[in-house]
Amino acid sequence: MRKWPAEAVDIEWLRYAVDTSQVDECRRRVYLSYEAFLRDRLAKLNDGRHLLWSRDYSSLDAYLRSVEPMRQRLKSMMGFWQEPQERPPLHIWNRHKIAEGEFFSAYRFSLQVTSGLETYGIELVPECSSLRCGLIVQHGYHGTPELVCGLAASSINTANYGYRAMGLRAVKRGFHVVAVHHPGAYGTTDDECHASLPGFPGYGAAYAKNCLHRMAIMAGGTLIGLDLLATSRAVDLLCSLPGVDPNRIGLYGLSQGGLTALYLPAMDTRINASVCSAYFNNRCVKLIGPGHRGATFLDSPEEDKFFSDVIRCFSDADVASLIAPRAFAVEAGEKDSSVDFEWSAREFELARGHYERLGIARRIEFIAHERGHVSDTARALDFLEENLNE
Numbered sequence: 166m167r168k169w170p171a172e173a174v175d176i177e178w179l180r181y182a183v184d185t186s187q188v189d190e191c192r193r194r195v196y197l198s199y200e201a202f203l204r205d206r207l208a209k210l211n212d213g214r215h216l217l218w219s220r221d222y223s224s225l226d227a228y229l230r231s232v233e234p235m236r237q238r239l240k241s242m243m244g245f246w247q248e249p250q251e252r253p254p255l256h257i258w259n260r261h262k263i264a265e266g267e268f269f270s271a272y273r274f275s276l277q278v279t280s281g282l283e284t285y286g287i288e289l290v291p292e293c294s295s296l297r298c299g300l301i302v303q304h305g306y307h308g309t310p311e312l313v314c315g316l317a318a319s320s321i322n323t324a325n326y327g328y329r330a331m332g333l334r335a336v337k338r339g340f341h342v343v344a345v346h347h348p349g350a351y352g353t354t355d356d357e358c359h360a361s362l363p364g365f366p367g368y369g370a371a372y373a374k375n376c377l378h379r380m381a382i383m384a385g386g387t388l389i390g391l392d393l394l395a396t397s398r399a400v401d402l403l404c405s406l407p408g409v410d411p412n413r414i415g416l417y418g419l420s421q422g423g424l425t426a427l428y429l430p431a432m433d434t435r436i437n438a439s440v441c442s443a444y445f446n447n448r449c450v451k452l453i454g455p456g457h458r459g460a461t462f463l464d465s466p467e468e469d470k471f472f473s474d475v476i477r478c479f480s481d482a483d484v485a486s487l488i489a490p491r492a493f494a495v496e497a498g499e500k501d502s503s504v505d506f507e508w509s510a511r512e513f514e515l516a517r518g519h520y521e522r523l524g525i526a527r528r529i530e531f532i533a534h535e536r537g538h539v540s541d542t543a544r545a546l547d548f549l550e551e552n553l554n555e
Contacts (some may be wrong), residue, residue, distance in 0.1 A: 220486065225490050
């Protein structure tokens with residue numbers, strides 16, 4: 166292959182250099198034009214979202230038929246979904262006891278999500294021998310199953326800690342608890358990993374998830390789509406256990422775990438009751454603003470919260486309407502800096518409207534508390550017990 170020499174540059178050309186301030190003004194105008202165009206397009210998609218929904222409230226059966234096309238669209242948006250009957254046989258390995266107390270035993274195990282993909286989890290088995298409810302507890306952005314279960318070394322049981330030992334408190338009530346891991350950064354022995362991936366110092370704690378999310382998009386789905394499938398395999402596990410009633414499966418998640426507690430029951434109808442803690446919001450406002458308080462995801466380094474059809478098709482209240490007629494609760498803190506309490510309450514009223522029109526308002530609840538980005542475990546577990554034991 167012939168290599169051509171570089172062209173000689175006449176230094177006299179420099180006398181034609183333009184004023185860089187004029188260049189920056191051009192850049193500014195173009196950027197703002199793109200931003201205004203996109204915000205206008207998103208606002209129109211958000212305003213027209215209701216046209217995609219044709220809910221029939223005449224009966225529960227009619228309602229379920231009417232929302233099923235949007236349930237399928239949600240699964241397609243998240244990607245990688247497999248219906249339970251299409252999945253590989255449940256495969257658990259390396260299960261071993263890691264802790265025990267007077268009312269439970271704790272096990273860590275590896276779990277096949279799908280062919281070529283694995284995660285790990287924690288199982289908390291209560292001492293009671295009667296047929297019991299199963300409960301998935303889902304950790305947040307930097308969390309682990311050990312954190313959400315209350316088995317980590319940090320101050321899990323202090324009143325101001327976010328998870329407040331959700332798993333231990335649940336198993337003490339007799340729930341058979343499973344928590345599975347959604348991947349993020351690693352490489353430290355801290356309970357929560359706020360560092361980057363090994364070998365990439367200074368890239369930030371979001372770098373790990375962003376890498377996976379970018380690859381997931383190119384592979385035809387989303388990272389959260391894989392996470393939802395992983396947690397749905399925990400439903401498979403609970404349904405397979407002889408001591409668990411497969412008709413009494415619940416889900417309780419905080420923060421990004423609250424995302425799971427909203428989206429997964431809308432996709433996996435085997436989940437009979439769910440509590441979405443510290444996540445439920447006006448999704449358009451939370452994604453791109455302007456919000457009353459707290460940063461938008463557009464202003465954060467977290468890329469995994471953006472899905473192609475989320476503003477076009479699915480507000481948080483819309484997703485909740487796919488959970489109906491099963492039980493659903495929103496847990497929100499007045500001092501939460503990540504979720505605007507007022508927007509959460511307003512969005513909840515839209516969700517409650519669907520339940521009211523179906524005559525099942527008792528199955529939906531707004532659990533408010535005075536704290537911040539934390540769980541209010543007592544009432545949330547009361548709600549799950551009441552609805553799973555109906």
